Amino acid sequence: MSKATRNSGPDELELILRLTAKLPVGDSVVVGAGDDCAVIDAGVPGLWQLHKTDAVVKGIHFTSDSDPRQVGHKALGRAMSDIAAMAGTPRWATVTLGLPDGFDAQRIESVYDGMAALAQRHEVSLVGGETVANPDRLFIGVSLVGEVERDKCILRSGAAVGDGVWVTGELGGSIAGHHLAFTPRLAEARWLAARFKPSAMIDLSDGLAGDLGHLLNKASAGAELLESALPIRREARLRARESEAAKPPLLAALTDGEDYELCFTLGQGQAVDLLDRFKQEFPDTPLSCVGKIVRQPGLKIRQKTGLMEIPTRGHVHFQ
Ligand SMILES: [Mg+2]
Numbered sequence: 001m002s003k004a005t006r007n008s009g010p011d012e013l014e015l016i017l018r019l020t021a022k023l024p025v026g027d028s029v030v031v032g033a034g035d036d037c038a039v040i041d042a043g044v045p046g047l048w049q050l051h052k053t054d055a056v057v058k059g060i061h062f063t064s065d066s067d068p069r070q071v072g073h074k075a076l077g078r079a080m081s082d083i084a085a086m087a088g089t090p091r092w093a094t095v096t097l098g099l100p101d102g103f104d105a106q107r108i109e110s111v112y113d114g115m116a117a118l119a120q121r122h123e124v125s126l127v128g129g130e131t132v133a134n135p136d137r138l139f140i141g142v143s144l145v146g147e148v149e150r151d152k153c154i155l156r157s158g159a160a161v162g163d164g165v166w167v168t169g170e171l172g173g174s175i176a177g178h179h180l181a182f183t184p185r186l187a188e189a190r191w192l193a194a195r196f197k198p199s200a201m202i203d204l205s206d207g208l209a210g211d212l213g214h215l216l217n218k219a220s221a222g223a224e225l226l227e228s229a230l231p232i233r234r235e236a237r238l239r240a241r242e243s244e245a246a247k248p249p250l251l252a253a254l255t256d257g258e259d260y261e262l263c264f265t266l267g268q269g270q271a272v273d274l275l276d277r278f279k280q281e282f283p284d285t286p287l288s289c290v291g292k293i294v295r296q297p298g299l300k301i302r303q304k305t306g307l308m309e310i311p312t313r314g315h316v317h318f319q
Pocket residue numbers: 036081082085202203204205
């Protein structure tokens with residue numbers, strides 16, 4: 001994977017806004033476009049359905065050097081991470097394969113093996129799909145349906161001024177390997193929803209700055225983060241040490257993306273209880289309170305030298 005990055009910036013965001021402004025939406029739609037998953041009332045008492053579609057594309061999300069099993073793991077894992085963001089349980093998936101000219105059948109089978117292994121671990125059924133010719137490059141699209149108890153579903157909206165901002169795991173430097181081998185935080189999310197019910201939640205796919213920005217927009221609020229509290233991945237620090245061209249670790253943690261961790265907000269009064277009980281339940285998953293929601297819009301980072309303003313738009317994807 002090259003070090004080059006592509007700024008998906010305002011053009012893509014504006015296109016999404018234009019497209020989603022005129023979607024037909026019926027009465028069964030609880031939450032349409034604009035959250036991690038669509039939330040559907042399919043008439044099952046006590047439950048909502050969660051719908052998510054996602055794709056990984058060679059040259060953007062993996063390269064010809066990537067382990068094909070990990071490519072399959074990533075293709076399904078990304079969609080699972082979005083189901084986790086709403087505290088749901090993934091259930092059924094369908095797959096669309098875009099096959100390039102002269103594809104390597106064995107490699108594609110390994111992609112499926114990786115997907116199947118992750119599906120099995122989470123009791124997800126792979127229930128079919130579609131293959132299409134895509135002469136230029138391989139892509140794998142996954143549509144995933146999940147379920148969530150109605151009173152446990154957590155949306156991007158709901159963060160309140162004064163809430164703490166929390167993240168699981170570590171941030172930045174994902175390109176060193178984590179982006180292909182992450183564990184979707186499904187168990188952690190469901191546990192959080194059942195025990196603490198965060199006020200808002202999102203998964204970190206585009207970097208904390210951009211993804212937390214979505215929570216802030218929905219809340220018409222801002223956030224102040226503490227640089228010293230950010231769980232920066234070792235690889236992000238190493239990359240910065242090894243190459244002057246690499247991003248500084250703080251920027252990597254905020255904007256690299258592909259962390260596939262949870263970011264959620266929760267009333268400050270519950271902080272000590274949460275830390276204590278989470279560590280007992282998930283001793284291998286780091287959990288950090290990285291800041292708080294504030295009234296003044298925008299994202300600011302408190303450093304030793306003072307407050308720095310960070311843009312929340314224009315996140316960066318790997319290429
Ligand atoms: Mg998401």
